[in-house]
Amino acid sequence: MENSPKNNELQIELSEETAQGTYANLAIIAHSNSEFIIDFIRIVPGVPKARVKSRVILTPDNAKRLLFALQDNIRKFDELTQNGKAAASFDGNLIPPFGNIPGEA
Secondary structure (H helix, E strand, O other), rough: OOOOOOOOOOOOOOHHHHOOOOOEEEEEEEEOOOOEEEEEEEOOOOOOOOOEEEEEEHHHHHHHHHHHHHHHHHHHHHHHHHOOOOOOOOOOEEEOOOHOOOOOO
């Protein structure tokens, strides 16, 4: 077993396409006795139909692991923010967005 990772290390591959991510602004969760189903949906104002962009199916144990991981990450995020403003700064100002391009609507 020379090809097995050392110390039970898991190597995870992330394709360039998947690394781009998929934006969703709604999640619908359903469950049965054996699995949890999370549908990630993108709703666009003025468009009467919304499409499921991704579906993730988890065992109950893995759904609980996801819950705990989200709670931990939200706690860490909250610790880094003060009154809704990022604690980290860039020359005394909030860190600018990627590309230093101001957002416009």
